[in-house]
Amino acid sequence: MSETETPAPVSNFLRDIVSADLTSGKHKEIVTRFPPEPNGYLHIGHAKAICINFGLVQEFGGRCHLRYDDTNPAKEEQEYIDAIEADVRWLGFDWGKHLYHASDYFEQLYQWAEHLIEKGMAYVDDQTPDEMRLNRGTLTEGGKPSPFRDRAVAENLDLFRRMKAGEFPNGARTLRAKIDMASGNINLRDPVLYRIIHTPHPRTGTTWCIFPMYDYAHGQSDALEHITHSLCTLEYDDHRPLYDWLLEHLPVPARPRQYEFARLNITYTILSKRHLTQFVRDGHVDGWDDPRMPTIAGMRRRGIPPEAIREFVKRAGVARANSVVDMAMFDAAVRDHLNKSASRYMGVLKPLKVVIENYPEGSSEELDAVNNPEDPAAGSRKVPFSRELYIEQDDFMENPPKKFFRLSPGTEVRLRYAYFITCRQAIKDAAGNVIELRCTYDPATKGGNAPDGRKVKATMHWVSATHAVNAEVRLYSTLFNRPDPGADGDPVKDLNPASLDVIEAKLEPALAARNGKDTVQFERLGYFVRDSKAKGLVFNRTVGLRDSFAKAT
Ligand code: ATP
Ligand code: MG
Numbered sequence: 001m002s003e004t005e006t007p008a009p010v011s012n013f014l015r016d017i018v019s020a021d022l023t024s025g026k027h028k029e030i031v032t033r034f035p036p037e038p039n040g041y042l043h044i045g046h047a048k049a050i051c052i053n054f055g056l057v058q059e060f061g062g063r064c065h066l067r068y069d070d071t072n073p074a075k076e077e078q079e080y081i082d083a084i085e086a087d088v089r090w091l092g093f094d095w096g097k098h099l100y101h102a103s104d105y106f107e108q109l110y111q112w113a114e115h116l117i118e119k120g121m122a123y124v125d126d127q128t129p130d131e132m133r134l135n136r137g138t139l140t141e142g143g144k145p146s147p148f149r150d151r152a153v154a155e156n157l158d159l160f161r162r163m164k165a166g167e168f169p170n171g172a173r174t175l176r177a178k179i180d181m182a183s184g185n186i187n188l189r190d191p192v193l194y195r196i197i198h199t200p201h202p203r204t205g206t207t208w209c210i211f212p213m214y215d216y217a218h219g220q221s222d223a224l225e226h227i228t229h230s231l232c233t234l235e236y237d238d239h240r241p242l243y244d245w246l247l248e249h250l251p252v253p254a255r256p257r258q259y260e261f262a263r264l265n266i267t268y269t270i271l272s273k274r275h276l277t278q279f280v281r282d283g284h285v286d287g288w289d290d291p292r293m294p295t296i297a298g299m300r301r302r303g304i305p306p307e308a309i310r311e312f313v314k315r316a317g318v319a320r321a322n323s324v325v326d327m328a329m330f331d332a333a334v335r336d337h338l339n340k341s342a343s344r345y346m347g348v349l350k351p352l353k354v355v356i357e358n359y360p361e362g363s364s365e366e367l368d369a370v371n372n373p374e375d376p377a378a379g380s381r382k383v384p385f386s387r388e389l390y391i392e393q394d395d396f397m398e399n400p401p402k403k404f405f406r407l408s409p410g411t412e413v414r415l416r417y418a419y420f421i422t423c424r425q426a427i428k429d430a431a432g433n434v435i436e437l438r439c440t441y442d443p444a445t446k447g448g449n450a451p452d453g454r455k456v457k458a459t460m461h462w463v464s465a466t467h468a469v470n471a472e473v474r475l476y477s478t479l480f481n482r483p484d485p486g487a488d489g490d491p492v493k494d495l496n497p498a499s500l501d502v503i504e505a506k507l508e509p510a511l512a513a514r515n516g517k518d519t520v521q522f523e524r525l526g527y528f529v530r531d532s533k534a535k536g537l538v539f540n541r542t543v544g545l546r547d548s549f550a551k552a553t
Pocket of ligand 2: 037
């Protein structure tokens, strides 16, 4: 399974429902929607909802709408709207001409609210938010009816129209559905349908100062768009009776059905816009697209390809039971994709100088290096070799333990695409640190094989010191230092202080010359991508080559 994207769609209960509805003729085609609230950037949890909604339509035909749930102007911004569209497209999905907003329906929703008032099914409540909360009851005890619950229809209509006309301040009154204050389901205890917010709306300006609540706007928007399957996360399970109640009592043009699936949770990760907003606002990260953020924009900047996100969502599966997916599984999906697609280069993160004593001073040569062993079509490139090189500090040990096969005094190793070299001497500074190695090379081993058939136990990456380019490399680790951030309160105290390590690296010159935005592999080190915002030569580490969680936890 690690080789390719899983071929056939794995079955899940949503596919089964859709498939059965098409087979039975209940629906001729399916219509789904992805309904983000533009109050933050999309994260990998949203990617799951996007893949499910657009994915079902790709598989079964029909269409998927992008609909902004723009019902709270106090929290929503144009920046988020633009980012959401860019992110959905980048993930590989297209809503065609089906871009909608809950605000497109404000007039119709308002008319339907008056309809409910006229039928005696909604009333204007003058209780303060605190009084409403107090009277709502608890999980075990019913609520107390509002003293305004039995207002006459005419008075309700008059007050609601005056709310709309802007006569009252924020919070002074609400419109509530008149359902059942004794219901075991708190969502049915006269839920608020409209509230007053005197804040200009990005699309409707100051036309409206009353705004529908999500629960009121959502199902009716679904009906207006003839959504067949309205898919949302499990926390809306308890809202479904309200969703159905409203559709039942309003003259809507269609009867969508809501189905709930478990939200995506990942270890070491927070997927809540409220917290992500806080990290950005308080400067714990460098914006929404900080490569440590679980946002689509952050992942893109970290070099994670959209195919890997889609594949990860597929592997994580769709179910009704809540679960937490291991971060290692995400990294594995990223590696599996990049292993096939990424071009290979050489770079040294912690340089140790090597002088090849028998290589002629002042000369150099170009050696052939394979661009991608997994993809012969990717071809090869030239890598400069010279008398002075850099290797990785970790690839040398002066007094190696038994199983250390890389460079140490007297051992011979292969330099990838180049020659066998043997270490003759380690030069140290006054403090005793090794600062340079004196080595010799065997000219007969050009390309990395000895004509006499002798073997070496290690192949190491390197760069030519005279040709190398300097680059800043940003090594990212998890944003949190525990698998369940926020489990005992504020996740801010679980932020990993070592989540970013900035180093100066030496890279083969081809890495400075290429202007591709795609993620590459630094051989033996991991996957890296040019940072899309930095001016100089800066690379972000996308993911290491091996699972670091097994060791860490
Ligand atoms: P958050 O909890 O991060 O604030 P939200 O649910 O308030 O997210 P919306 O913009 O309302 O954010 O979400 C749009 C859609 O994405 C909804 O259908 C929601 O159920 C879905 N969604 C949000 N988070 C996840 C998640 N972690 N896994 C799966 N789907 C999610
Ligand atoms: Mg929401």
